[in-house]
Amino acid sequence: MNKNINFSSKFKTANLLSIILFLTSVIFIIFKGLNYGIDFKGGTLIELRADNKNVNISKIRSSLNALNLGDVNVKEFGKKGDYLIKIEQKTENNNKLIPEIKRNLTEKLNAEINFRRVENVGPKVSSELLQSGIIAISLSLAAMLFYIWIRFEWQFSIGSIIALFHDVIITVGIFSILSLEVNLSIIAAVLTIVGYSMNDTVVIYDRIRENLGKYTKLKISETADLSINETLSRTIITSLTTLLALVSIYVLGGEILKGFSFAMILGVVIGTYSSIFVAAPVLKFFKVNYKTLEKKEEKIVP
């Protein structure tokens, strides 16, 4: 592996790319919005398996027409004969709705139907779930900021938080662009991405800080280059093993984990990129040098 890649020369191009991606994501999130699942929007979800080959999407749809349910979304889900039906919530509480839907499907499709999963989330609960999801993500960002603030100098804190926002916004932005469903497990994925991205950034920052003290004559871009190169094989290996595990979930883990593992894969790729091309340039921007560290020198040496 070539261990002398001149990363800092590519900072400008990379930053431009990051800014474009970031802004595009923000625009999509604001104007197109996110495709919330029933966890956050409320509604009913039914996963069914039909043994009859004649069952198809339009038949399922038409058998529900009589119920006047409003927005009904039917799609194939994994294996042949498996379907996922999503129904938007119209009324606050309707305990009769689910048995009614089940009865209609069984009668009109004229097939043995196995209801594998039935979920119903009321509007009150869904808005609470969304709220607690947002709180959880904000709180984790704040906790990371705090941790980095006590462990590093302020320039590093800002760098890692910018990298973190970069990762979270772009991951969520891609979900918006591709209209992928955002549900509870995506919140879990985003939080894990926060942890992972931070982890990656911290490793490089640790090394930059060490090298700043060691090679006081070097410019920050040179120190950054050196540090990134020194930690590069670790960065790549860890990303690879994590990706191996995630791809295995994505391919073999079943439909339910698809969205989660996809978000994680995006997050790991973006997080790895950002710790090199976003977190490090911020230090250059702040003209960090060995003097920055002087006050906290004792803390660095283990």
Add this chain to the structure above:
Amino acid sequence: MLNFSKINIFIIYFLFLFVSFFTLLNFQNSENLIINKKVNLGLDLQGGSYLLLEINSDPLIKEKIQSKVITLKKLLKENNLNYKNFKINEKNLSFSINNTKKFELLFYSKKNNLLNPYINNYNAYELDLEIINNNVNISFSKFGLLTINNSALQQSIEIVRRRIDDVGTKEPTILQRGEKRILVELPGLKDPERIKNILGKTAQLNFRLVSDSDEFGVDKLFSENGEKLNISKRIIMSGDNLIDAQPNFNSQSNEPTVSFTLDRVGAQKFGRTTTDNVGKRLAIVLDGKIISAPSINEPITGGSGIISGNFSFQEATDLSLLLRSGALPTPLDVVEERTVGPDLGEDSIKSGIISLIVGFILVIFFMIFKYKIFGLVANITLIANLIMLVGVLTILEATLTLPGIAGIILTVGMAVDANVLIFERIKEELKTEKSIIHAFHIGYSKARITVLDANITTLIAAVILFAFGSGPVKGFAITLGIGIITTLFSAYFLARHLTSMIVLNNKEGQINL
């Protein structure tokens, strides 16, 4: 960093074996072990129903504020306060009065205040007072509402538990969630409709006479066959007086019925009423609907009776169950419901385990390819890590969910990071350091802080996810969080000890990293 005292080695391996022992318990079937711990499967893996119920306290608040009327009017009268425009609303009482100052003093009196008791625990009053000009508005305070909700919730939980136990599902979980909610988990249940039906009824049963006149004090209700009846508001006897109820068959028509037994007070009341009102009709009213309104043919003094009302046998069974368990203080709404069929659960376990094995094998081969003998060390630690992870989950009797399995797989991917960080550091040290042992020593100590830093960040995310996540997501947070701790242990103690044995016994002076 490579020297271990005997006692250290003992502690490390003892801890490892201790935790691993619990992992083995999961593969043990016998129930009579002294330590009987197991990892529980979440509803998404074993199938079952999750219901979140919310008490709807509006009717209760209306009832409670109405019950204040008599005390309030008495207080106003005793103190010669003249009021006008007295109104009973859904959630408050309003009237106008001239001497508002005097009323305010009475309202907030701390001595023998029957209207507005002072709640010591909360350091607050039960009611709130709002005065605009001469208009007075009385409603429950925040703390008054809290006590109403809380007692209704506690009572509801008890009734819900009785009803579910009566239906006989296996190992139900019934827990309070917040101020107004009850969480019910029913493993193995395929279709929650019957339970939802049973929990959806308050089951307030009244026995009331059918009145001939439609004067003040009657409710107009429809009987089971559509007949419009005037039912007296006076309640002769309520479901509280029931001690038992059982489904039965009418001996003549063979129709399903519900037979009930009354307690002593109930039997007396029932006896007196039926004696005094022979020939009249008695309505049996459940949740504001007439079940049946039979004529009283003769006095019933034995303290037991029969309700018939065109039931199917299932309905008779459910009604007797409801009557046995008692009435809910207030209606319950199902605000969230998730049911997973057993076959989907099985599929999820299968695909979860397959992806775990495949992910594991991929990582293992990658590590051997990359680090040779030390890759093997990392892999042994990885296996030990997984065993310990399951062991800790067992000790905590944690619930394993599908996202939880994803958390384990993710741990497999990220766990090697600690070893990679250390090995890469050692590699660098080997470039400048002649003594191999010294290089390993420095490598381990320099990488320590970074390894800690890197893992603490993920741990923070896991803790927050655990605090805010619900259900399956919590399962993910648990495995991820515990995974980090076992990773740190296995990389820093187990792997380091294994590495030290290789390095210290290395005679050729060559290290292939």
